[in-house]
Amino acid sequence: MDRPHEELPSFWRSPAGLTLLVALVVGGFYLVTEHTAHLFGALPYLLVLACPLMHVFMHRGHRHGEHSQTRSGDEQLRQ
Numbered sequence: 592m593d594r595p596h597e598e599l600p601s602f603w604r605s606p607a608g609l610t611l612l613v614a615l616v617v618g619g620f621y622l623v624t625e626h627t628a629h630l631f632g633a634l635p636y637l638l639v640l641a642c643p644l645m646h647v648f649m650h651r652g653h654r655h656g657e658h659s660q661t662r663s664g665d666e667q668l669r670q
Contacts, residue, residue, distance in 0.1 A: 602608040623630070 603612060
């Protein structure tokens with residue numbers, strides 16, 4: 592009988608998943624060791640590109656749409 596709550600095995604624990612994981616690790620190691628000069632050559636450009644991206648995504652929590660509260664605070668200071 593099938594049990595409805597029986598857990599299915601994870602893909603990463605199957606033989607195909609482990610083979611894929613090992614291939615990704617070996618491929619990543621090859622890319623880093625053989626192409627280090629290319630990575631370091633692109634690093635300054637990646638840092639320059641990171642600045643505008645950080646500016647766009649890091650300013651979400653600054654409440655730029657709520658300018659009415661700051662105006663009312665300025666008016667209270669003037670009175």
